[in-house]
Amino acid sequence: MIKRNTFLREIVTNRMLFLMLIPTLLFFVINNYLPMVGIYYAFTRFDFSKSLFDSDFVGFENFEFLWRSGILTRLTLNTLGYNAAFILLGNVGAIALAVLVSELKLKWFKKLSQSVMFLPYFISFVILSVIVYNIFNYESGFLNTLLKGWGLNPVDVYSTPWVWVPLIIFFYLWKNLGYSMVIYLAAITGISDEYYEAAKIDGAHIFQRVRYITIPMLKSTFVVLLLFALGSIMKGQFDLFYQLIGNNGMLYNATDILDTYVYRSLKVTFDIGMASAAGVYQSLFGFALVMIVNTIIRKINEDYALF
Amino acid sequence: MKIKEEKYSGLFKWIAYISVALTTLLCLLPFLLIVSASLTRNEALVREGYRLWPQEFSLEGYRMIFKFPERVLHAYGVTGLTTVVGTLLGLFFITMAGYVLQRKDFRYRNVFAFLIYFTTLFGGGLVPWYILFTKYLKLTDTYAVLIFPGLMTPFLIILMKNFIRSAVPEEVNESAKIDGAGDFRIYSRIVLPLSLPGIATVGLFLALGYWNDWLLSSLFINDTDMYQLQYYLYNVINTVSFMASMGGNGVSLGGSIPTESMKMAMAIIATGPILLLYPFVQRYFVKGLTIGAVKG
Amino acid sequence: MSYRKNALTLSAGALALVTVLSACGNNNDDTSSPATSPSSSPSASAASSSASAAPAGLDTSKHVTLQFYMLGDAPKDLDLIQDEINKMAEEELNATVKFNFTTWTDWDQKYKLLLSSGQQVDLLFTADWTQYQAYANSGAFLPLDDLLPTAAPKLQEFVPEDMWEAVKVKGKIYTVPATYKEYVTNGFVYREDLREKYNLPVPKDLATMEAYLEGIKQNEPGMTPLAIDNVTDNLINPLRELTDHSVGAKLPYGIGIKYESPNDVYSYWGSEEQLSDLNLVRSWAEKGLFAKNVLNQKELSGDLITSGKAAAMLGDNPTRYNDNNMKMQSLHPDWKLGYTPYAEILGYATPVHPIHNGFAIPKNSANPERALAFYEKLVTDKRYNLLTQYGIEGKHYTVENGYYTMIGDSSSNGFPREGMQGWAWRNPEYMLFDQGYDGVKAIFDELDKVAKPDLFTGFTEDYTSYQPERAALEQVEKQYFYPLYAGLLSDVQAGIDTAMAKAKQAGLEKIQESYKQQWLAYTAEAGIQ
Structure with missing residues (x-):
């Protein structure tokens, strides 16, 4: 009862704030929370002639296809590994670029480089896969033409699994760095000049200013990016893998992730129950991870925690 | 500022210019390859691969996409409209939410932040979402359905919350309160002007989302006059590839179908106008802008 | 890092935003091709x-x-x-x-x-x-x-x-x-003008086709003799049709059924038949008769032919052959395609079901x-x-x-x-x-x-009892059989052994057995002998 009263009191005192939040809450209720009933699909046998809640409850049967292949562990590890690399290198790269760009003095160069770095973001993976094929294919690819020109032996990149680990990470960074750099750039812009002036007076040189002022001030932005990335650590970047690797089973040990596996498995049947089951597995994984990390962050500094 | 060269600043400058220039080049080259390919005859592309300079110049890729120019322009119009309206509306809601969620005196801010964040973790999937919009909300073939789902994302809200918190010192908030300003007034008169770099960033991302969207058209639009640009372009390409792979539509087409150069032309057409947005956003990434505003 | 996530993107790969372009390229056998004579209504x-x-x-x-x-x-x-x-x-x-x-x-x-x-x-x-x-x-x-x-x-x-x-x-x-x-039945498609120019044999069966391809390889070093954009549709399935008289191109799970003996269901995977088919593919690959990276090929086979990059296709249907021929001739009047329907080799052709x-x-x-x-x-x-x-x-x-x-x-x-x-x-x-x-x-x-009925397409498979195994097997085929289909492995027998071991782990026998029961029930009911 007491709890209820505080809630009511809060509504009264901060009614304007509640009002300002209402459109957002409404949005998420409609767009996200209502459709969440669909999670139940994961536990039923889908049937066109029955509605969702009339369908037969089958427990965890829809999950079976995930571990049946015996490669769930590998898929999970691949997915985690790639995402970890994306998160780590993506953020380090974006921060480095943002710091460097923000210190550029030549106006035209600064503007031009930012715009150009954004270009890859617009290139779909379908298009990218065509370019990549043109660079690496064995007979007439750009790379082998070059090697042959130098009198060297051609290489068969599409039959060499390990090469694709760095390649995939590289193309991920290539496509997304411009985007995430903007976030850090905006954050750097928000840092008060007074800090830098004071540091200058204290005799700090530029590396020290970056190290002791800029980087710490970007921490909270980094935490946001990190927590959102962790939440979807079992998902994502389907197009990147699917377009670059496609049907090339030779490379699967090094490049197969959960999403591509699920896609191939269900492409023909399109079973809603099994697709939902895979989604639930991914969600639970992300959820657990985020709860742990958020709790740790909250212990260290409450301001940085997401919730 | 005519003081002696600072320690290491020369070194730093070199590192900055060289690495930024290299990255820029790396991003530019593939794009030039695409531009060149879009201007190459399809046959040469298939036979000889991609070059930085078209080996056989041709506009056939563009011609195929602009077969019905009024339709392409129309699709540009739809995308332009949804992008502008969606971005403005979305910014309004997101900034309000971000402002509320960073207010330390708002007791349930963490609960709400969690509820919002939670939607990135769990979702019901495509089917129930589709049923909700078509069957219950009856939004098929409306502009509302092209705008509503893109209005906000948890990520942008939390990002906005962070931007506001670092741009608006707590004291500003408190002193305004003491002066008797209401919450909405503080938000509109003080918080918004101070958060311009954040707003510009979030606005850019919202606009990109609308600009690149094709799924909403794909799911909810039957009326060909309401297709968004990206969806229109995908359809042109898919139709042509389908015809190429199944062997015409019972009519001799007379001439090849430029499947490859068309894809590249599409990438260029789809990218074009939105690039103009970025320099506009850049104006807000100038240091000192915000601090000046606080003091003033 | 795009964090733009809607409810819809959360639902796993199958419902993910699958890029559309990939879906349409390779509809070889399964796409209807329109148009022909009204003679046979x-x-x-x-x-x-x-x-x-x-x-x-x-x-x-x-x-x-x-x-x-x-x-x-x-x-x-x-x-x-x-x-x-x-x-x-x-x-x-x-x-x-x-x-x-x-x-x-x-x-x-x-x-x-x-x-x-x-x-x-x-x-x-x-x-x-x-x-x-x-x-x-x-x-x-x-x-x-x-x-x-x-x-x-x-x-x-x-x-x-x-x-x-x-x-x-x-x-x-x-x-x-x-x-x-x-009819969407297959036939050899080949550059007739090049055949005449270099006096190569007319592809009438696999042996003459191979001789033709080798001739192209010798005389036109810049060309890829055989166009392949999909190893199953453009290579393995046509091959199986010719060498094993497979009842339908889309037979799943490594099952083999011959047109002339539809009640004899066997495992094609791991059979002598498969070994000899894959050895042939491997020998073609070693001779360089098709591109090495076919698993990642981006262009359509038809485009490869009409642009002059490749000289032949192992199997294509009459309508598309005709269309490609016209397309090609409008740009290169002196180029010409030839066509040999498989019916000439097999002795029968099946109209669409x-x-x-x-x-x-x-x-x-x-x-x-x-x-x-x-x-x-x-x-x-x-x-x-x-x-x-x-x-x-x-x-x-x-x-x-x-x-x-x-x-x-x-x-x-x-x-x-x-x-x-x-x-x-x-x-x-x-x-x-x-x-x-x-x-x-x-x-x-x-x-x-020489028309004979399509025995295969009318069959309705009910896979509810082996859904998980089916998904696992799909993975095995892509990961272990596709490299063999593309002729990438030097030791074919060892490759098959590995693939079979994995397939059995995934439940191959259970699926094949169940499929066989269903198929036999179907042939009995439909009176297929």
């Missing part, structure tokens, strides 16, 4: 072309609007056609129709949504490649057996009895099959009877049929010497031939053809002489 009893009232048993007292769904893009002048059709339908059936098109972008996902969301869909295109049997089997369509006599007696009579039989799933009719007979093109009435139809009556009009009424297949005469097309002639070109014409992808409601009596199709007709006439 299998019975056309009814079909009066005069305006007629609705069937006697049909209640037309209430006005209804029908939702009609077809694959592909809407033609530009669709509204014109729709208005014309509705004028007639309004009067004769007290109904109007809305023609909806799914586009080719993610159509399979939309198909699923249309059927699972419970929205009104009155008529929907079906085909073996849109999973007609699976949907019918899971209750997505209405059975038509009782509806036909009252709502569409003329249509019931128009479609021959054996075709109605052939489309049945679990003993019920769920789709109205197209009666037009065509009735399931290949049809229209069903989904469970969520608001007006099943009127929908069927309307569909009857579309097929049997000449006015409806011509309008929806070719557009308005004098505006979109003219008929010259009995040939269809398009007015203007593809950019000015708002309704090209079969602009609504009306493959399913083709009526052989009313069909009009472009002059360029005479070449295909000639091939079809030859194939007609």
